[in-house]
Each structure stands twice: as C-alpha cells, then as structure tokens.
Amino acid sequence: METKKLEHIAIIMDGNGRWAKSRGLPRIMGHHAGVKAVERTVRAAKELGIPCLSLYAFSTENWKRPRGEVLGLMGLFRYYLRSKLEELCKEEVRLRFAGDLSALPHDIAAILEETAEKTKAFTGTQLVTCVNYGGRREILEAVDKLIASGAEGPVTEDMLRAHLYLPDLPDPDLIIRTSGELRLSNFWLWQSAYSEYYFTDKYWPDFDKQDLLDAVGDYYERERRYGKA
Ligand code: IPE
Ligand code: IPE
Ligand code: MG
DSSP states (O other): OOOOOOOEEEEEOOOHHHHHHTTTOOHHHHHHHHHHHHHHHHHHHHHHTOSEEEEEEEETTGGGSOHHHHHHHHHHHHHHHHHHHHHHHHTTOEEEEESOGGGSOHHHHHHHHHHHHHTTTOOSOEEEEEEEEOHHHHHHHHHHHHHHTTOOSSOOHHHHHTTSSSTTSOOOSEEEEOTTOOOOTTSSTTTTTTOEEEEOSSOGGGOOHHHHHHHHHHHHHOOOOTTOO
C-alpha cells in the first residue's frame, strides 16, 4: 500500500435503529449492538496504526428523538465509559470528546471530562467521541469565543480554528458513513472541507474490521488534489 497520510478516520455510525427493526427488536438493542461495533472498530484502528479515530455518537439534533431513546443512549454512554475506561487506559488510548458537553446530564459530562483528563498523557491512538456535537454549533461557539477574546478582523482560518472544540486534531482524511445514507448530518463541517468520503450500506452494528480495511483500501486508491491541477 502506498504511504499516504491517514491520520484521522471519522465515522458516522448510522443504522442502529434499522438494524434492530430488521430483527424485530427495539431500537435500543441496535444501540447496544452498536457499542460492540465500536469496540471492534477501535481495536481494528489500533491494529492498523491509525493515530486518530473519531466517532459521531450523538448529534445536537438527536434530542428530537423519543425521550426513552435519548435516555437509553445516555445510559449507554455511562455504562460504556464506566466499564471500559480501565481497559482503554491499559491500552493507552487517549479518549477525547467533542460537543457541547454543558447540555448533557451532569454526571455524564463529569465522566467525560474526568476520562479525558485521565488519558490525556497517552500519545498512541486517540479516540474522539462526538457527543451532543453539531458542526454548526461548533462554528458558532468558536465565533462567540473569538469575539469574547477581543480579536480583531479580518478573521483568518487559523484564528477560527483555534476556538474549535479540539483545535489540535488533524482534519479527517477519511469520513465513513454506514447504513446507506449519503449525507454529513452536521458532522465535522469545518474540518471536512477536504475529507474523502466512503459510504457503505451496512448498518453500523454489522460493521467490522474488514469493512474498515475496505474503506482504508479505497482511500489509498484516491488522488487528493486540494484544488491543484
Ligand atoms: C445511529 O443509528 C446512532 C445514533 C444516531 C445515536 P440510528 O439510531 O440513527 O439508526 P437509524 O438511522 O434510525 O437506523
Ligand atoms: C447522524 O445520524 C448522527 C449520528 C450518527 C450520531 P442521524 O441518524 O441522526 O442522521 P439523520 O437524521 O439520518 O440525518
Ligand atoms: Mg440514523
């Protein structure tokens, strides 16, 4: 395989609900199965030596879902972080979060912050979970912070970027979306300007290491031009 930059893979994990429905199960069971796919994918990304994996777990629009589903998803975040933190620490995975954490239940926001703090010294794989994340909200928050800092225009890209949630994160080289939907749904709007996209019809709970390899293989076949001739 050609050695082309692949620092950051971002995944829009979609299709949990349809996966469950197709089995006659409640939607929340799809989210549970989705957690297993997260574990497989994190392992596979580590094996492939991908420096950064970001996962879209809950969007600023997902609050519009039925209350029971939202509560179930919050419960899953709690469970996952509490039960997996030790294991991820052992594997020296740096866990980070992007999103408006202030709107989350307090205990979850606290776990997320504590987890990020505990793992911040790890320099291997970074796992970024986007929770209550919206690209538009991120940009608006950055603009507000920029104004509050007293910065004067003309505003440069670097000035704005400095106020994004995780300014040091490389832009996603590859964005994968599962479940056959062909849209960004408010994910990494600023950062995706020159990302490559890969879509698969598979529902997220069925996503496995081979699917990641297929996406990565496809990425290496592409030519990234960034506007050049
Ligand atoms: C993705 O699966 C998980 C979240 C958005 C939290 P969905 O729950 O969107 O599944 P579908 O798209 O309804 O099948
Ligand atoms: C995008 O999926 C958000 C996450 C995967 C967390 P959605 O299922 O919410 O997106 P839409 O509504 O189909 O665009
Ligand atoms: Mg969906």
